[in-house]
Amino acid sequence: MHLEGTVRAGDAAADRPPATGWALPADTADGLAGLYEFRDFDHFIETWVTTTGRAADRAGFPAGGWSSTRPRAASHGAVYLEGIFTPAEAVNRGASWDQVFTGYCDGAQQARELHGVQVRLTPDIPRGYPLEAARG
Numbered sequence: 001m002h003l004e005g006t007v008r009a010g011d012a013a014a015d016r017p018p019a020t021g022w023a024l025p026a027d028t029a030d031g032l033a034g035l036y037e038f039r040d041f042d043h044f045i046e047t048w049v050t051t052t053g054r055a056a057d058r059a060g061f062p063a064g065g066w067s068s069t070r071p072r073a074a075s076h077g078a079v080y081l082e083g084i085f086t087p088a089e090a091v092n093r094g095a096s097w098d099q100v101f102t103g104y105c106d107g108a109q110q111a112r113e114l115h116g117v118q119v120r121l122t123p124d125i126p127r128g129y130p131l132e133a134a135r136g
Contacts (some may be wrong), residue, residue: 002124003083003104006069007051008036024050049089070107074115081119083108088129 008029026032035051038044073081087100101123108119 001069001081001083003069003085003107004089005048007048070111070115070117070119073111074117078117081111081117082122083119084122084124086124086126088125 024032025035032051035047038047069081083104085104087097087104090100091097104121108121111117111119
């Protein structure tokens with residue numbers, strides 16, 4: 001699963017505002033619900049960018065992208081997840097590679113310790129990013 005794509009309206013509304021000041025169009029799950037009524041693929045991508053743009057410091061990555069995914073997965077009987085994430089997006093917003101990877105690795109460790117779900121991470125570097133991004 002793409003971890004950043006698991007952000008629900010309630011998750012996004014509950015996240016603390018990041019140091020970057022990335023704003024959402026509303027601050028409640030009800031207010032954000034309309035974002036998740038996708039008109040087309042472009043609207044889906046716009047929503048994905050809007051909701052995931054909030055996690056731009058180390059503390060935001062485990063919680064900001066997928067805090068409710070881990071207990072939801074465990075409640076469905078999952079014991080293993082292959083989690084895809086896009087570190088370059090956060091780096092473009094000012095986070096360091098180390099902050100992003102440390103944050104996601106901490107989240108994977110929390111999933112195992114708190115919920116018994118083993119998470120293996122796969123970074124996704126979108127086409128068009130410079131070679132330095134892939135090497136990062």
